[in-house]
Amino acid sequence: MAKPLIARYKKAMAKAKSTLPKVKLGKRVLIINGTFQRSTGKSFLRIEAAGGYSDQYLLEPLGCINVGDVLKTENKKVNKGHFSIRKLDTLAKAKPDVIVMTGNPFAVQKALSAAVKKNPVLAQVPAIKDLSIYSLPFYADSSVIEYPAILRQWAAALNN
Secondary structure: OOHHHHHHHHHHHHHHHHOOOOOOOOOEEEEEEEEEEOOOOEEEEEEEOOOOHHHHHHHHHHOOEEOHHHHOOOOOOOEOOEEEEOOOOOHHHHOOOEEEEEEOHHHHHHHHHHHHHHOHHHHHOHHHHOOOEEEOOOOOOOOOOOHHHHHHHHHHHHOO
C-alpha cells in the first residue's frame, strides 16, 4: 500500500531538488514565528535559533545562514528551537537579507510595522528595503511527506 506514496514522494523530492540553486545563495535569513492574540490584540514573537530544523532542512540546502541568534540576549533561553523577543529594535544588527514569517504572519507584520515607525532606520535593513519578507510554512521533521513541497516553496522565496 505504501508503494504509490513512496513513488509520489520520490518524484516530488526530485522536483524539489531540481529547484535548489547550483551555487549557495549566502543570504542572511531571520525566521520569526508570530502569534496574534485576538482577545487582546497583542502580538508575540519567537525567533528561530540557529541550528534547528529550518537550518538543517531548508537553509543549508539553499546555502543560507540563520541570523536569529544575533537578536538573542544573554538571559534568553532557547526553548524548542526558539526564543521569545518583545521588540525588533536590534533588527538592524542582524541585517537579514530575508525575513521569513511562520505561524501567524499578521503578528509579525504588525510588529515590523510598529518597529519601523518607531525607528525609521530599520527601513534600511536589506530584507525590509528590498521587500524580501515571506510567509512560509514551518517545517518540523515530523512532516516528512510535506517536505518536498515546503522545500520548493522556501527555494522559490529565497531564490528570488
